[in-house]
Amino acid sequence: MSETAPIVILLVEDSPTARIHAQACLKQGLEGEYTLLNADTLAKTLKVLAEHEVNVILLDLNLPDSLGLDTFQQVRGVSSGAAIVIVSGESDERVAVSAVRAGAQDYIVKGPHFTAALLGRTVQFALERNARALIESELRSIRQELTIADAIQQMLYPKMDTQFPEVAVAGRCLPATLNCGDYFDFIPQSDGSLLVVIGDVSGHGIGPAMMMIETRAALRVLAGSEIELGEILNRVNRLLARDMQQRLFVTLFIAHLDPSRRQLRYASAGHPGYLVRPDGSVVTLESDNHPLGITSSEHYETLHSEDYRPGDLLALFTDGISEATCDHMAFLGDQGVLDEIVRQRKLSGEKILDAVFALAEDFNGSALQQDDRTAVIVQTHANHVPAPHRPPPQPPTIQQEDASLSDDHSPTV
Structure with a gap:
């Protein structure tokens, strides 16, 4: 995590009890300073993301105005490269795994195993993995641009x-x-x-x-x-x-x-x-x-x-x-x-x-x-010889004309 600026975390949770528990775990489990933003609906989440630059999103998939993977897809579309960690109930763990396959950095299940230490490690690892993924994506984009530039250059x-x-x-x-x-x-x-x-x-x-x-x-x-x-x-x-x-x-x-x-x-x-x-x-x-x-x-x-x-x-x-x-x-x-x-x-x-x-x-x-x-x-080419000068052809002389005529045979009667 950066030492010069605190990370910004957006906690998306519609349950007051779960939200208070997550806030307490973050306070105890994270080292260093951070800024915490909160939202309890998809609409409010999209509004916060439009107004703030966020580093990590702790996302409950089941909200009053959105459910399941659709919640993840909509949030991811406007997240500007933020690391997304799915916070799911035990019954929603399969959906959380599907979200990770679709691009979320990790997931954590609510319940007795949701501890400050686990949440702190999950957030830290999500940030690191997301940073690597962003760098790799940027490098792929740069390489693609360089490949196009190289193709143009080869044409020259x-x-x-x-x-x-x-x-x-x-x-x-x-x-x-x-x-x-x-x-x-x-x-x-x-x-x-x-x-x-x-x-x-x-x-x-x-x-x-x-x-x-x-x-x-x-x-x-x-x-x-x-x-x-x-x-x-x-x-x-x-x-x-x-x-x-x-x-x-x-x-x-x-x-x-x-x-x-x-x-x-x-x-x-x-x-x-x-x-x-x-x-x-x-x-x-x-x-x-x-x-x-x-x-x-x-x-x-x-x-x-x-x-x-x-x-x-x-x-x-x-x-x-x-x-x-x-x-x-x-x-x-x-x-x-x-x-x-x-x-x-x-x-x-x-x-x-x-x-x-x-x-x-x-x-x-x-x-x-x-x-x-x-x-x-x-x-x-070794066999090239400059073209020799040839004078233009001259008209035939009178003697040449007479000689050519004398060679003609008279037709028989």
Whole structure:
């Protein structure tokens, strides 16, 4: 029972003798202060509950204006989560048991066994059980809301069955909790090129998940314009810095791939990318910029990768993979992830992701996953050759026309 405020008990009893006995038992059997309210009809009970916040209701089911389980159901409907203890006569014990099955916390039978000690214990245990039940109900409600939020969030990730010209893409996210602070996206452009994005909001759970959704929305709006990648990050950064006020931040990498022109441009906000060559060599794509949301004055530049060519593989992953650990002493590390990607580089993107996520899981051992894990693989088709320039067809010359006519056979007569 609370030490700061007395509990409020509502005693619903139409028998004066039973009411006096219950009041005496409460006075003797309860430790600490309490406030006692009384009612002797259902109508008065409903009125008291409408006017007061009650913690425990001691309820006689048989009242002048209501009988049996109907009394319990009506009181429970307006009890605002109060613990209800049924006070029944010996002949009504079956009904009291039915009320407990329907949601009452306990019951106590009138008679010689109705003592101060029994009533005190019953009230105390009813309060504790009811508190647990309310917490469990609230947790179920929260989990249901989080499940709905997670389902909506999963709908925002790109569909892996989408085909893009000249590249094969694969992306995967494994959240540490029900909602995820990681983000990846594939955004096709009107000229046939492709924007690839990966992001990681600090922390995990519902707060970072909401920030991830805001980041995605801002990027999606700006990606449809002709704005350079660096300026896209400048605008998103100002938005997040204003909204988050340094409570959260986002590491993010965005790349613009145009295989037909052999061009790769990118911008980085504290998040590297890696270009894996067909021979297994690795080029790191990064900048000195801070993550998004820390300071609105941060300036991001669009950078270029020289000699981007068919057969190259763009690999992106969040630190939930590279920081996999079973003891918080040894970590998988970026190099460990890259080594696995290089080993599997000739496989499909999905197979590479299988290997990377299995590696992180194995390195994690029996320890709980501490952070969201996300990875993206973009493979440029190795057999792509830029279309050669062909001059337009020329009209035939006079000599060509004469030669073609001389080849014709004259019809026989």
